[in-house]
Amino acid sequence: MSPLLLVLLVAVVTCAACWVLSLITRDTSWVDRIWSVVPVVYVWIFAAASLIAGQDASRLVVMAALATLWGARLTFNFARKGGYSGMEDYRWAVLRGRMNGWQFQLFNLFFIVLYQNALLVLITLPAFVAWQNPVPMTAWDLVFALLFLAFLVGEFVADQQQWNFHRAKRRAGGTLEPGFATTGLFRYSRHPNFFFEQSQWWAFYALGATAAVAAGAGFWGGALNWTIAGAALLSILFIGSTIFTESISAAKYPAYADYQHTTSMLVPWPPRRPAPTAISR
Secondary structure (H helix, E strand, O other), X not given: OOHHHHHHHHXXXXXXXXXXXXXXXXXXXXXXXXXXXXXXXXXXXXXXXXXXXXXXXXXXXXXXXXXXXXXXXXXXXXXXXOOOOOOOOHHHHHHHHHOOXXXXXXXXXXXHHHHHHHHHHHOOOHHXXXXXXXXXXXXXXXXXXXXXXXXXXXXXXXXXXXXXHHHHHHHOOOOOOOOOOOOHHHHOOOOHHHHHHHHHHHHHHHHHHHHHHHOOOOOEOOOEOOOHHHHHHHHHXXXXXXXXXXXXXXXXXXXXXXXXXXXXXXXXXXXXXXOOOOOOO
């Protein structure tokens, strides 16, 4: 069986399970709970297929190892926030309140379940390109693998800083000015963890593209190939999700508007000066 076909079959079963469980439990966070797991499975399917075929699987094994590290970090962070204890993502509760019942169920099926699971397949398909082009690794593979690891460390640090802030907020009785993290990496980006998450999958795409180029493909079809859709759509999803998340934060915290003015939304960047305050005469 083609590893791509096996990945698609696993994805279909995963979609069905997430949808049925969301209906039974009235909890739409099942995709969130498998988000850090199924991409790891998909990449290892391609790596295993290459190993079984006796091909040069070094690049794919590196890609699978990187995906495993990504999944382990994300699973740890999701678990310590109570993600596997039956707690639904607060954003879905807000969105449910803004829609009719049938509208939310359509959103649940087509966006939460089908679209997001399709995206989890797409971001791993650079491994399919590497499987199609089993050529020895190059210096560029090392560069992109190290970039992936650097982004992974960046996300770990950002998540830890956010975790530390919320723990301090709980110890303070649930209120800690200004209400959200603004120090460390959050001084340079309002969502540094989101930035590093996306960047890892762009580095992952580059590993697959490197395989195609090393096999003789040119810029079109090699450095720039169809699997870029995964990283691009992931970035679009994050931007949309970030805007929605910030609409909630801005309504909850009066100081958030100033934070938006001074601090980059995603890409870490030196903060801007605060907006001038009008002086009454």
